Amino acid sequence: MATNNELLLDVQNLETQFRTEEGILRAVDRVSFHLNKGETLGIVGESGCGKSITAKSLMNLVPQPRGKIVGGKIMYYGRNEPMDISSYHHNSSEMRAIRGNEISMIFQEPMTSLNPVFTVGNQLMEAVMLHQKVGKREARQRAVEMLAKVGISTPEKRIERFPHEFSGGMRQRAMIAMALSCNPHLLIADEPTTALDVTVEAQILNLMQDLQDDMGMAIIMITHDLGVIAGIATRVVVMYAGWVVEMATTEEIFYSPKHPYTKALLQSIPKIGSRQRLLSIPGTVPDLNNLERGWCYFAPRCSQAMDVCRQQEPPLFDDDGGHVVKCWLWDKEYADQRNDDEQQAAEPSTAADELTK
Numbered sequence: 001m002a003t004n005n006e007l008l009l010d011v012q013n014l015e016t017q018f019r020t021e022e023g024i025l026r027a028v029d030r031v032s033f034h035l036n037k038g039e040t041l042g043i044v045g046e047s048g049c050g051k052s053i054t055a056k057s058l059m060n061l062v063p064q065p066r067g068k069i070v071g072g073k074i075m076y077y078g079r080n081e082p083m084d085i086s087s088y089h090h091n092s093s094e095m096r097a098i099r100g101n102e103i104s105m106i107f108q109e110p111m112t113s114l115n116p117v118f119t120v121g122n123q124l125m126e127a128v129m130l131h132q133k134v135g136k137r138e139a140r141q142r143a144v145e146m147l148a149k150v151g152i153s154t155p156e157k158r159i160e161r162f163p164h165e166f167s168g169g170m171r172q173r174a175m176i177a178m179a180l181s182c183n184p185h186l187l188i189a190d191e192p193t194t195a196l197d198v199t200v201e202a203q204i205l206n207l208m209q210d211l212q213d214d215m216g217m218a219i220i221m222i223t224h225d226l227g228v229i230a231g232i233a234t235r236v237v238v239m240y241a242g243w244v245v246e247m248a249t250t251e252e253i254f255y256s257p258k259h260p261y262t263k264a265l266l267q268s269i270p271k272i273g274s275r276q277r278l279l280s281i282p283g284t285v286p287d288l289n290n291l292e293r294g295w296c297y298f299a300p301r302c303s304q305a306m307d308v309c310r311q312q313e314p315p316l317f318d319d320d321g322g323h324v325v326k327c328w329l330w331d332k333e334y335a336d337q338r339n340d341d342e343q344q345a346a347e348p349s350t351a352a353d354e355l356t357k
């Protein structure tokens with residue numbers, strides 16, 4: 001969780017859209033956030049909220065030809081000169097130099113990235129040789145070291161094995177080894193533990209933290225599960241229907257959430273030893289195809305929705321301390337409404353106590 005307050009990434013008003021049969025789908029809609037060097041930022045939301053497309057946009061890997069970054073900037077400060085990643089062609093030499101080298105990504109299912117017909121060692125060596133311009137012998141040595149670093153025992157033997165000979169947890173470790181073999185400034189982890197059982201999940205999260213302490217990279221952790229974020233992120237971005245609806249420190253998100261959606265997410269986390277019924281959020285994320293702007297997309301699911309919510313898009317309210325919320329309840333005109341409902345929303349802190357221990 002180390003962070004040195006030096007900016008690594010500054011995403012400003014990012015807009016990523018897809019052309020579909022039905023029209024235009026705004027997957028990422030005017031999204032802004034920043035990330036400091038060595039920091040861990042969590043991006044949370046249900047599936048379809050735009051978190052994975054945000055990650056792909058940061059790598060300039062938006063699925064082509066239908067997807068496109070159409071607005072905003074992704075300023076990257078990992079080099080001597082700042083650069084706007086969104087202004088480069090996805091296949092340009094500049095992007096290929098950054099991707100996998102300075103910014104790496106791991107996914108939920110390592111088999112989508114590991115090739116089943118090559119040994120794990122071959123694939124690790126190829127990644128090292130591609131990005132570090134070293135010979136075969138040195139690449140093999142580095143591959144063995146990386147497998148040892150991610151906690152795989154007898155790496156000299158395991159390096160000869162194929163991905164299907166690894167367990168799910170070991171494959172994710174191998175994937176992390178591959179992503180970190182080039183000492184990236186930023187690791188983007190997209191639901192890296194979703195396919196794993198809770199024990200292995202905890203091991204992988206601990207491993208990522210240890211490696212971060214050791215190597216100093218920043219991490220963006222993308223997940224639908226606030227519990228994954230609790231122990232490792234310094235700040236959290238909550239996304240809904242392509243918007244950032246709340247952004248704050250992890251502590252503020254867990255102990256004083258402001259957005260009704262964040263509160264509902266917290267109330268849907270199971271609590272150890274509690275027999276209380278879990279709250280599920282009614283309804284689903286709206287279909288983003290041709291979605292008209294000019295209202296709050298959470299209104300159909302929000303127990304606190306007011307007339308204004310259906311008539312005008314909420315602006316982002318900032319408390320000047322970096323806690324940002326996109327909700328009309330934080331306009332001073334509707335403060336009374338908010339204060340009444342605040343009393344009912346005090347409950348999530350119980351879950352927070354358990355998760356942030």
Ligand code: SF4
Pocket residue numbers: 259260261296297298299300302303304305306309314326327328329
């Ligand atoms: Fe609910 Fe209105 Fe806030 Fe949207 S703006 S989250 S509908 S209270």
